[in-house]
Amino acid sequence: MRVRLDHLVCWVSDQLASLHFYEQVIGLPGVRAEEFREGKAPFPSVRITPDCILDLMSFEAMRGVDEGTGVHGSAGHPVNHFCLAFGKEDFDALKLRLKKHEVEITGTGTNSFGACGIAPETIYFPDPDGNVIEARYYE
Secondary structure (H helix, E strand, C coil): CCCCCEEEEEEEEHHHHHHHHHHHHCCCECCCHHHHHHHCCCCCEEEEECCEEEEEEHHHHHHHHHHHHCCCCCCCCCCCCEEECCCCCHHHHHHHHHHCCCCCCEEEEEEEEECEEEEEEEEEEECCCCEHHHHHCCC
């Protein structure tokens, strides 16, 4: 069986502020960002990998989500965190950008297991809406 993660959806209160955070602080390229700014797309996304994006969905869009998914209570369903894996150099650059943008690293870890084995270092930090992001690198 061949399966891959296509996209994640994060509920955000200010889509433009969140887009800025994910583009400028984390360093992920925007997807449909200009179309969103021009009012031609209902939400912006950022690219995590060539095959995976993160959608930045307005809390206001929660109305109708239960109907769309068919799962009662799925609007705003909590997720503990999601993890982004970087190369070591990009991981170090991320830590500098977090400091520059005054984003607090709220947790750290070492030798943490993930999809590609053991990561020697991990950090945790919130996005502007309190969604928790874990960042790590693998050797």
